[in-house]
Structure formats: structure tokens, C-alpha cells
Amino acid sequence: MMFFDVLRIELFKVFRRPRTFIAFGAIAMIILLIQFALKVNGNEFILFFTDSQTDTFEIPFAGILNGYFVCVAVLHIILVHVPLLVALIAGDMIAGEANSGTLRMLATKPVTRTELVLAKFAASAVYVILLLLWMALFALVGSLLLFGANDLVVFKETDLHIISHTDVVWRFVAAFFFAALALIMIAALSILLSVFAENSLGPIVATVCIVIIFTILQQLKVPVFEQTINPWSFTTHMLGWKGFFYVDKTADGITIPGSIENPIALVKSGLILIGYTAAFVGTAIGAYRKKDILS
């Protein structure tokens, strides 16, 4: 009972802060700009993505540029940057209150420290989910209204995946759910770092730096990292949402409706993200329970 009271309080605080809505505004603006760009220069944009493949097959521009394609493009472009927006809120959860002196007021009330950290994590998770719903509203619903619906074409290296428009919506729901797992993991990381800091800038910057470092290691594609760090790096698995748009095919190259190319890899990625989240939150609780509040 107390946990839900604390959660309500945390949510109240999160959504009373003007800073919270910066992320919602930024996402809406970026998506609208991308949609505008695709409306004006859609073919060039498709060429940009498919430049190396024009020799392999002819690109059917007219059918490709539809609401589903635009939504996938938007997700490709902005999901890698959303961890910064998540860190802005989650990194401030404990460290920001330590800096302002409110943390010690909270900690003198009859609430356990475990409840406090869990409530702050849960509030961050709610924020992430609302941010993704907001993104879905603009990226999916908005794109469908602007560009209409058609079959979804997804490019993967030298391969082409064509998904019927009747087989697409559940994939978006699953992709957004998976993105939520990834971003909630980022929130957990920020909260963990926030436990050790006395102002919010440190955990926000540290979270972003960690994501950048592991993303670079992943993009280097050198064996020393490919075989050691990358299989377990959370940045590798954060991009797992793309897997819902890679489909299985028959021997004739025809898409099997409802299929996923590599479902086991998706499940593995999901479990790894959940594992990281649990480890970060557990460590944050353990550290905060032992912490002397000196701020």
C-alpha cells in the first residue's frame, strides 16, 4: 500500500516538472520534421538507405513510401537518442533530490529506502512508457494519416523483407514493447548512477557516455569486441526491436505471414535487457540502503 502511495507522489512530482515535457516536445518536433522531409524528399531518402542495393534490385519507390515505412524510419533515427531523454528524468530522481535537500526530508519519513528506490524506478518506467506512447501516436498514427497504409518494405543488408499491411500492426506493438524494455533498462542504469551522485548532471552525463561507449564498441565490428563484450552489451540488445520487422521466408523467397526471422535471438535480447534492469535496480537498492545521506 505504502509503495503505491510513494509511486503516486513520485509520478505527481515527475509530471509537475516543466523539464519532463521537454522530451515530449522534442520527440513531437523531430518526428514532424522527419515526416515533412519524407513528404518533400521521400524518394531521395529511400535512396539514401538503399544506395548500396540499387545494383542488386530495382527499388519500387511508389509502394515503399507509406505510413508504416515512415514509422520504421522514424524509429531507426530517433530511438538511439531517446536514452538521453530518459536519463534526463531518471538521472535526476535521486541525485536531483539529494542536491536540493529534499531527499533527506523524504528519508526521514516512515518509508523504507527500498520502497523509495522502487517507486522512483517505477515512476521512471511509467515516464518511458508514456514517452513511447506519445512517440507511437506521432510516428505511427501520424505517419499513417500523412502517408497512408501499404505493405511494409524493410531493407536488411542485401536482403529485402516485404510484410503485408495486414501483418504489420502487431509488429509495431511488439517493437514498441521491446523499445520500452530497452529504455526502462536505461532508466534503471540512470537511477543506479543517481544513487552515487549528489547532483543530477553526473548520472545524466554518465548514462549517456556509457551508452555511447558501448555503441561505439558495437559499431567497430572488430573480433576482439564482437566475441567478448558485444554479445552481452546492452546496447547490442537495445536494438532488438528491429527483429520484429525481419520475417521468415519460404524456399521460394515468399514471406511467411506472422513469422519472425530469429525469434530466439529476440527472446534472448529481451531476457538480457530484463536481467540488466533487475541487476541495476537491485544494486541501486542495495547501495541506497547502505548509504549515509550526507547531502
Place this chain on the structure above:
Amino acid sequence: MSAILEVKALSKRFADFTAVDDLSFSVPAGSVYGFLGQNGAGKSTTIRMLLTLIRPSAGEITMFGLPLAANRHQVLSNVGAIVEKPDLYKYLNGLEHLRIFARLSAIRPSDKTLKELLNLVGLGTRYSGRVGTYSQGMRQRLALACALVNDPDLLILDEPTNGLDPQGIADMRQLILHLSREQGKTIIISSHLLSEIEMVADQVLIIDKGKKLMEASMQSIVQKAAALELQQQPAHRYFLEAYFLSLTGQ
């Protein structure tokens, strides 16, 4: 008077530094208990241990007859506190603060009750203003209201007059006396303003370098200070200040 708070052999070490060293004292129920010491004497560390913000390295704290470590929830439900300078949530208003801190104490008073509390601390007309627009003195008053929102039997106030103007200090003094005499609350108050402590405290604890120098009633301190030569020059030195300076060697 029975003790509402008993501290036995309390110590806190930070690596090689001992902030509080084998400190024992007891606070009688219903008293105003002054807690004095130089900067760095260990007052805030002790207060933070009383509020479970810091874990003691050794010793026992008993409040309301219950060991604090094992009964944190029950004990803190009956305690209100201000710890140093509270900045509060600048984007919320006074009434919202009280709602939050009431809920954290598992109570839901009506807005009427909360407004009465704000009135008691002198913020009656500013309950809907954002705290970011409050002066430091108003924030201090709101912090006191937050400490009082669960109607605690024990109030722990660490430097409650910080940032207050002379009128604010006088109002805070009257409020402390009102809460003690009219509502029977026990109040532990730490302050650098010795004259203020002298005007409100029944009992005083003086610590230096983490150790207890003395614990006595205000009355006995007045008697001891009266005998000091320091009391005579300059002519208007306060009793407590005179005695404090003689104990801490200044």
C-alpha cells in the same frame, strides 16, 4: 519526566575521522532540548543518526521506548524533522508539499487542516504560490509545516532559524514555545544562536569534537554561568553563551 529519547554510547566514524564519539544523553518527554556545539562538533551527524539518515558505527538509540534500528517505521511515524537548509520542491506550492509529506506519513488530512497548519507557521496566504517564489524564511516555515504535518510527539529541528530575518526568528521562537507548552511536544533544537536556545530550552547538551561536554538543565547552567568571571565582561553577555564559551575554551 520519562525520557522520550535515549542515546547510549553512540559513535560514528568516517574512515579515520570520528565525528561522534561515545555520545550518551536522554531527552525528557515534553521538554525543549537544546543541542549545542561548534561547527563540526558532530551535531548534524548525531541528528542524522536520530533520523536514520546515517548509520551509527556503534551505540543504541531508543525512541518512545523502542529501539530505533528495529522499529524505524513505527518510530519515525511519530517524529517530525527539519535537517539543515531545506530547499523543497521549487515547482510545487505549499499545500502540495503538505499533501506529499502527509501521504508519506500514511495520513490524509483535509485541505482545511493543512491550511490551518500553514497558518500556524505564518504561510496562511501563500499556500498556492510556487515554492520557487518563496524567500528562504518562507521555505523554512514550510519545512516546519512539513515536519508538523503528521502531528508528531517529537520534533527534531536542526538550525531551524537559518535564513530567517529577526521577525522570523522571533516567530519561530514563539512557535517552538507554543508547540512545547500548548501541545506538549518534545523538541530537540540545534542552533548556533545560543541566545535563542537560552530563551526556549529547558535542558541543554553541549558537545565538542563528537564528545559530550555536558548535559544539564537550563536553570543549572544559569547558576553556573553566573559564577563565571566571563559573565561580568562584557556586561550583557548571555548566560548560555558565557558558559558555552568557557566550556569550549574560547
